[in-house]
Amino acid sequence: MNVYEYLISYNIKPSVQRIAIMDYLLKHKTHPCIDEIYMALCKEIPTLSKTTVYNTLKLFIEHGAARMLTIDERNACFDGDTSVHAHFQCKACGKIYDLPMEMKDPEVEKLAQNGFITEETHLYYKGICPECSKENQN
Missing domain, CATH: 1.10.10.10 (Winged helix-like DNA-binding domain superfamily/Winged helix DNA-binding domain)
Structure with a gap:
């Protein structure tokens, strides 16, 4: 397309x-x-x-x-990727990575069982990426 x-x-x-x-x-x-x-x-x-x-x-x-x-x-x-996925931001270089995420989130399912309707999920992680981690070890 x-x-x-x-x-x-x-x-x-x-x-x-x-x-x-x-x-x-x-x-x-x-x-x-x-x-x-x-x-x-x-x-x-x-x-x-x-x-x-x-x-x-x-x-x-x-x-x-x-x-x-x-x-x-x-x-x-x-x-531009609207599929369900999480993000990781490196605190050293600032780059943001896409991370796979399960389509069936148990926490979202618990919310649904209690009458909540989840329209969006944002899951962010922060830390040091593999590239920056290698550089710090050298």
């Missing part, structure tokens, strides 16, 4: 800016912030503004096409 069809599947009207921003999110698994997306795309789309990037990401989140991560207290980061 191309990016145009991907946006349509989330009931988002494709535009040049929206396609470029979603394409960037899907191709760059780095969990970029607004500034990173803007800087990466502003040369190829000179009319792009940070406000447009912000509003587009907000639209993607509202329609479920992207997720906003608040793992970094300084910047909101964005993820």
Whole structure:
């Protein structure tokens, strides 16, 4: 499925800016912030503004096409992968990694048994990544 069809599947009207921003999110698994997306795309789309990037990401989140991560207290980061997964942020290098997560979470199931309806789950871990751990050992 191309990016145009991907946006349509989330009931988002494709535009040049929206396609470029979603394409960037899907191709760059780095969990970029607004500034990173803007800087990466502003040369190829000179009319792009940070406000447009912000509003587009907000639209993607509202329609479920992207997720906003608040793992970094300084910047909101964005993820084009909307599958169920957790995140790990390295305290040394700041990189954010995707971690697999069970689709059937026993805690969510307990909530459901008590009448709670879970619409979102955010699971964040922080520590030292394998790369930085190796560097510290040398």
